[in-house]
Amino acid sequence: MAKEKGRKLIAQNKKARHDYHILDTYECGLVLTGTEVKSLRQGRASLVDGFVQIDDHEAWLHNVHVPEYTQGTWTNHSARRKRKLLMHRAEIDKLASKTQETGHTIVPLVLYFKDGRAKVEIALAKGKKEYDKRQTLREKQDRRETDRVISAAKRRQRA
Numbered sequence: 001m002a003k004e005k006g007r008k009l010i011a012q013n014k015k016a017r018h019d020y021h022i023l024d025t026y027e028c029g030l031v032l033t034g035t036e037v038k039s040l041r042q043g044r045a046s047l048v049d050g051f052v053q054i055d056d057h058e059a060w061l062h063n064v065h066v067p068e069y070t071q072g073t074w075t076n077h078s079a080r081r082k083r084k085l086l087m088h089r090a091e092i093d094k095l096a097s098k099t100q101e102t103g104h105t106i107v108p109l110v111l112y113f114k115d116g117r118a119k120v121e122i123a124l125a126k127g128k129k130e131y132d133k134r135q136t137l138r139e140k141q142d143r144r145e146t147d148r149v150i151s152a153a154k155r156r157q158r159a
Contacts, residue, residue, distance in 0.1 A: 020125035029086030
């Protein structure tokens, strides 16, 4: 069987970018069981309620929903079990010290396969206030409006 190359997206947490200011990102490996890998290869997962917790110098991914594998038997996994993250000790210690600060948390952003191995991109994040969320939406709408105006002007210029 040929080795996989490149990056294949499984799941994305768009809500995290809306709810948090992303300060720093890290790429981590995951410790998974066989049925979890098969379920992920089918492209089924949800990062919406996920978070990372650091216990005893180990990083653990909580509340990420990987549904049970349909052809799995008694060896099937539980859908919301905690999964160990593979990171360097220095990175874990740095994240642990940062999360002690008020308002900082670690959230998963993207779950994907990279060269055949399951990876998760996590981020050190600080919660946004409600007015920050409204400001972000307003900026996004303004960018869309200016893009529309520019593309309409280009269309008129061609005609």
